[in-house]
Amino acid sequence: MYNDRPMHDYLNDLAAKKCAPGGGSAAALSAAIGAGLVSMVANYTIGNPKYKAAEDKVKNILKKSEEYRLQLQGLVDKDAEAYEKLSAGLKNFGKDPAKLDRLFKAAMEPPFEVCRITGAALALCKELAVIGNKNLITDTAIAAILLEGAFFSAKFNVYVNLKYISDIDFVGEVHKIILPIEESMPGLKEEILEICEEVIER
16 A cells, blocks of 8 residues: 555655545554664664674564564554545444444554554663664664654554444453553653663763
8 A cells, every 4th residue: 555655655645635544554654663763773783793792682672673663564554444444434334333343443453553562662672772782872762752652642543443342341451451551651761761861971
């Protein structure tokens, strides 16, 4: 949909009076950029003799961050596609509860995945802030800011879809997963930024 097209196509459509892409897709893109920065810092750490002792750990970080980046890139399109289906379905299915539940669950899934992945990716940022290439410490900080922002952006789209889902057990399970991440993200990001600020001040 957008992953194989120029960035200006995506941004033009995002700005246009169209139902998709919207905020959920933009959150996925922000998260993918954050994960990409984690990978960049890792790549500049691996092979640098100064960080030889941390190389195995950083290779593992890079493997995970690239998995997350690719998943998040896919979610840029998946979110836009899910919202288009939801928008069309709301016109076609009227008030059929079962069909509407399926539509809202499908629309909730991409931002939910963004939330889950950004939580894991932010933990990589903390590791990298400690052991990664200090010449790229601002990139680590920016990655953390983008990942936290993407989480809270996506969270709103999770909750707005949950509001219309009548499957109470499903809603409860989603909350069980999201709430611990929501509670931990701000503190973890602040820890990362403090580490980064200490490096900059040295």
